[in-house]
Amino acid sequence: MRVSRCTANKGFLPNRAVKCPFCGDSNTQVTDTRENDDGDIVRRRRRCVGCDKRFTTYERIDLKMPHIVKRNGNRSEYERGKLLASMQLALRKRPVTTVALEAAIDRIEARLLAVGETEITSAHIGDLVMKELKKLDKVAYIRFASVYRNFADVDDFSSLVREVQPQSRPRRRETDTPDQSEHDLFDG
């Protein structure tokens, strides 16, 4: 048995040549195909035309977010939480619902996946964020753009905003407003 991978935009490829694990022949026939309950893994029974042995392959759609390449060349994992925190910071005290924000992030992620690349620049993500913020809330858009355009990394946005907007520094006092403590959840 082996797990074969295919990229999201190619989907399942039932007729793709699969080498027989016993003799190496690439001429195999699919004798049975079934999906798991979620429909995201396809199990195929195959018969090798060369040696007549049977084996099973599992194919699943590989929906991995691309790695992020920062301006300095460093790579990092995509983290939805970081993106959410940055956008929440830009949207601080703005009349935008969590549902609308989550939907915006879903759209950004869908675009990142649609690119079909294993790596993507932080500048590209920053542009996608700005497009979404522009639709959600003009003030948040300007906040994000004014800081982001100068610094170019979404990852660093949170700390940078705290530098340029002193009132957003975490304060652990009884004067904390509910949304202030919400921000604290995402700090760091």
Ligand SMILES: [Zn+2]
């Ligand atoms: Zn064979």
